[in-house]
Amino acid sequence: MLAFARETHLSETTFVQSASAGGATYRNRIWTTGRELDFAGHPSLGVAVAEALRRGERSARYVQQTRAGLQPVEVEVAADGRSAHAEMLQEPATFADAPDRAAIVQAVGLDGADLHGALSPQVVSTGLAHLIVPLADEAALERAVPRSGAAIARLLGDAPVTVYLAVVGDGGECAARSFFVPQDAVVEDPATGSAVGPLCAYLHRHAGLDAISVAQGVQIGRPSRLKARIDGDRVRVGGDVVVLITGALTL
Numbered sequence: 540m541l542a543f544a545r546e547t548h549l550s551e552t553t554f555v556q557s558a559s560a561g562g563a564t565y566r567n568r569i570w571t572t573g574r575e576l577d578f579a580g581h582p583s584l585g586v587a588v589a590e591a592l593r594r595g596e597r598s599a600r601y602v603q604q605t606r607a608g609l610q611p612v613e614v615e616v617a618a619d620g621r622s623a624h625a626e627m628l629q630e631p632a633t634f635a636d637a638p639d640r641a642a643i644v645q646a647v648g649l650d651g652a653d654l655h656g657a658l659s660p661q662v663v664s665t666g667l668a669h670l671i672v673p674l675a676d677e678a679a680l681e682r683a684v685p686r687s688g689a690a691i692a693r694l695l696g697d698a699p700v701t702v703y704l705a706v707v708g709d710g711g712e713c714a715a716r717s718f719f720v721p722q723d724a725v726v727e728d729p730a731t732g733s734a735v736g737p738l739c740a741y742l743h744r745h746a747g748l749d750a751i752s753v754a755q756g757v758q759i760g761r762p763s764r765l766k767a768r769i770d771g772d773r774v775r776v777g778g779d780v781v782v783l784i785t786g787a788l789t790l
Contacts, residue, residue: 544570550721550728553582555590563604565590571721576700578607578666580732580765580776584625587612588780591623603627607666626777628770629665629733632740637661638694643672646690647702647718653679658707658745662699663737665774669717670699671734671741677706677714681758685718685725692720703734707742711751716758729756730763736774739767743774 544552549572556566567586569576583603591599591614599614612627637643637660644650654660655673663671674680683704685691691702701719708714715738717728735753742748750768765778 540568540570540575545572548572550726551576551579551582553586555586558604560604560609562602563609564601566604569605573721575606576667578605578610578630578733580627580629580735581730583610583612583627584732584776584778584780587614587625587627588616588623588782590614591616592620592782605666610666621782623780624777625780626775627732628773628775629736631665631772632737632744632774633664633668634741634744635662635664635668635698637670637672638696642694643670643702646686646694647672647704648684648686649674649679649682653682655707661741663741665733665736665740667733668699669701669703669731669734669737670695671738672702672704674704674706680704680706680714680716683716688720688723688725691718691725692723695720701728701731701734703731703738705738705753707746707748707751711742711748713738713751713753714757715753715755717755727759729759729761730765730778731755732765732776732778735765735767736776739769739774739776743769 554568569579569582597616614625616623658673660672701717705715717731752766756763767776
């Protein structure tokens with residue numbers, strides 16, 4: 540699976556297997572070009588849509604098994620059969636301390652004044668840990684330039700997967716950028732569903748927001764939008780999925 544993921548050279552490559560946990564519809568194994576992840580957002584939504592299309596189901600509810608646990612996913616396939624909307628319940632949120640603020644701004648090419656005045660950086664997980672970094676404004680978001688893969692890797696250590704920079708606007712409208720280091724070099728992710736969940740949980744705890752809408756990928760010409768809302772003790776994250784290509788692989 541790792542070798543195949545390196546061949547695709549995508550942010551994540553998923554492999555769908557028979558479930559080994561009671562109550563699960565299928566097992567979803569998610570790989571970067573360097574390792575297997577416990578959980579990820581976009582691969583979860585995409586796999587659910589692919590499974591619905593494979594089964595010929597227009598409306599479906601599945602429970603996927605990942606290394607993080609079991610996550611319910613709901614799918615509504617459009618009439619064209621090549622697009623769909625999917626939503627999933629991520630894991631209950633956990634919160635941990637963030638690295639030093641000075642180390643954060645240095646690693647992403649900003650300064651202390653670019654951080655949000657009232658919201659402090661924090662490591663948050665709803666299945667996969669991310670370093671949530673609220674910024675003062677969109678100008679700071681635009682200026683962010685990671686210094687090096689080594690600097691970002693040192694900042695993240697062994698726990699968070701991405702540095703998730705976010706600007707929080709009125710009514711839960713957010714703009715974000717996501718940086719990670721799969722193999723020494725920094726990669727900017729156009730959409731990070733597993734970080735939108737932690738951002739929603741963070742803003743629920745610290746800013747009283749129950750729902751957010753996140754624009755991401757604008758700076759790299761691959762705009763996306765994900766929405767999240769608090770649902771009991773979890774966060775529900777959703778977005779649209781489009782089929783780009785289908786095919787068969789013979790090994």
